[in-house]
Amino acid sequence: MTLTLEWMEWTVPTAIFCSTIILMVIAMTIWQTISPSLERRGFLPIPTTPGDRLFIGILGSAYLFFAWIGLTHFALWILLVVVVCWIIVVMVWG
Amino acid sequence: MKPKKKTIGLLIYLGLLMIPLYWMLNMSLRSNADILASFALYPKDITFVNYLKIFTDSSWYMGYVNSIIYVTMNTIISLTVALPAAYAFSRYQFVGDKQLFFWLLTNRMAPAAIFALPFFQLYSAIGLMDTHIAVALAHCLFNVPLSVWILEGFMSGVPREIDETAFIDGYSFPRFFITIFIPLIRAGVGVTAFFCFMFSWVELLFSRTLTVTEAKPIAAIMTRTISATGLDYGLLAAAGMLTIVPGILVIWFVRNHMAKGFALGRV
Amino acid sequence: MEKWANNKAWFLVLPVVIIVAFSAIIPLMTVINYSVQDIWGPGQSVFVGTEWFEEMLGDKRLHDALWRQFLFSGLVLLIEMPLGVLIALAMPKRGWGVSACLVTIAIPLLIPWNVIGTIWIIFTRPDIGLFGAGINNLLGIAFDHTARPLDAWITLMLMEIWHWTPLVILLAYAGLRAIPEAFYQAAKIDGASAWAKFQYIQLPKMRGVLTIALLLRFMDSFLIYAEPFVLTGGGPGNSTTFLSIYLVKIALGQFDLGPGAAFSLIYFVIVLLFSFMFYQALQRVGKGEKG
DSSP states (O other): OOOOSGGGOOOHHHHHHHHHHHHHHHHHHHHHHHSOOOOBOOSSSSOBOHHHHHHHHHHHHHHHHHHHHHHOOOOHHHHHHHHHHHHHHHHHHO | OHHHHHHHHHHHHHHHHHHHHHHHHHHHTSOHHHHHHOOOSSOSSOOOHHHHHHHHOHHHHHHHHHHHHHHHHHHHHHHHHHHHHHHHHHHEEOTTHHHHHHHHHHHHHSOHHHHHHHHHHHHHHTTOTTOHHHHHHHHHHHHHHHHHHHHHHHHHTSOTHHHHHHHHTTOOHHHHIIIIIHHHTHHHHHHHHHHHHHHHHHOOHHHHHTOSSTTOOHHHHHHHHHHSSSOOHHHHHHHHHHHHHHHHHHHHHHHHHHHHHHHTTOO | OOOEEOTTHHHHHHHHHHHHHHHHHHHHHHHHHHTTEEEEETTEEEEOTTHHHHHHHTOHHHHHHHHHHHHHHHHHHHHHHHHHHHHHHHSOSSSHHHHHHHHHHHGGGGSOHHHHHHHHHHHHOTTTOHHHHIIIIISOOOOOTTTOHHHHHHHHHHHHHHHHHHHHHHHHHHHHHTSOHHHHHHHHHHTOOHHHHIIIIIHHHHHHHHHHHHHHHHHHHHTOOHHHHHHTTTOSTTTTOOHHHHHHIIIIISOOHHHHHHHHHHHHHHHHHHHHHHHHHHHHHHHHHHO
16 A cells, blocks of 8 residues: 555646645634634624634635636636635625 | 324425435436427336346446445444543543534534545555545545434433442443443444445545546546437436335334434434 | 534544445546546546536436426426425324334335335326226216326425425424423413414424424425436426436436536536535534533
8 A cells, every 4th residue: 555646746836726725724723722712793794713714715706716716707816815715704794 | 284284285285395306216217219209108118128227237226236335344443442531431431522522523524625635645645546445535534423422312311320330340341331330332333334325325525536547436427428419318217216115214214312312303 | 511622533424434434535536527528338438527517508308308307397396395394293192003104104215216116107107007097987087197297296386285294294203202391381381372372382382303304305305316216207308307317318318528527517516516505503402402
């Protein structure tokens, strides 16, 4: 039984993408271990913790991505800006 | 007069539930030539030739053996890892507990079809293709979260004073867990094992994708028979009837606990 | 009852995390990698960016499969939920009948999914099936699920209802059993009709389990694969090609890794949203039970 990673066909963009998400989750865990924060209500219809908001942010970004690809032909870097703004908005006021 | 109407309705439903099963039983007791030659509501001359073929042809009966092997492996693995985790979820608050629980649940909900492609690549890469353990591990994807979910429900029903008393009495955690706690939730363990068995037993996509010949389960053998030319309905029906037997046996053993498992709504 | 706050509990959860991560995270990352490349052999691939996503999101057959999927899940729920509650209400409350009913009703749940398909092939074929032959010969209506899309749909719906209504029944029955006898006695004193009893006592008390039943049935019917695969193979034409069937056709049938992976991710994100709503509803139900 040998574990090689060749079959996974890594590329630079996807590696960056995956490690960004993993790093965000790790950072979130460390932050919450040091200073746990309570649930609160923002503009989202449900009370959320920062962890929930990060998830909602990422899931929402996935939908934004599909809408962008499916409906428009604008460049992807604009989407990146939109997504980052969206995640920040959800994290702060969600 | 009202209760009577209810009972009649219930009996009609149970009857409708049984008819397709009766039809398969009917087919399984007739030879294929007989099935194709004439339409009959019941087998006129009963033959066990289909069942005999399954019990004497190793390419058929090994399918059942393979299925039972990986189902058993999966049930053991799922229970072993899920028991401590369910205890943690029911007793402790820790960083990311809710998110972790949600993540586990998403795997119960995720379509198997999504994982079929990467699983094929993954298990080929690590050389576990066509082994029982590959299917057992793949089924852990949905059975482990399910077990944690069901067990957590049962464990939350046990008062925490029991744990506290035991720890004060100087029990170590493993000793307390195995000798006191697990016996307390026997019913829960039974119900969980039942659901692990059930979902691993009925699953088709992973078990078909991850096996070729050595570990080929009965489900895959049957679907291949369907796609082959010259369908043998009698044989197929007999094979189908035999897959129902283990389920009925298991359900009979847990029938009293089942209502409780369902009451928690955790399937 | 507050839970003990203790981060050491992570060690108890670790085995689960490892085993599920192995089966969930590695495949997911693989799918992400595949979705941006054109792969024609091990180590032979070229980066294509979002091309597969564009292709799949604009794919007419995927749109059709998605709408078909929603239609199917919706119709199935519309029939299964009321039927399940009705049967649960009709079930005996005590005596030997309870065990007999429970075991009989649960049988379809324990039959391998492909065998369910086989049962219904045998049952509905116009030449040898009781149902198929009955409709064709006694009622004189031409019925063939292999040739006519509408008939294929009817057969699939019947099969799905036959297969999964038992789950709704068992859940609803468990909910009914949890209602204390005192409620019924109070209703009796008030002289409440059966309907009033249902409307004001049984239905509100069953809300929790029914929510769970609804969501579980929705999710599982949304992922349906084995039964239609065996019964109709997605046909006739593409009339019963649901999301899972279409995905397996692309990913393992044609072995188109890139488009298959992009499709998987789209499918996964749709399911993730529903899971999230499911989880939220579940937590609300849990809180309702405690307070």
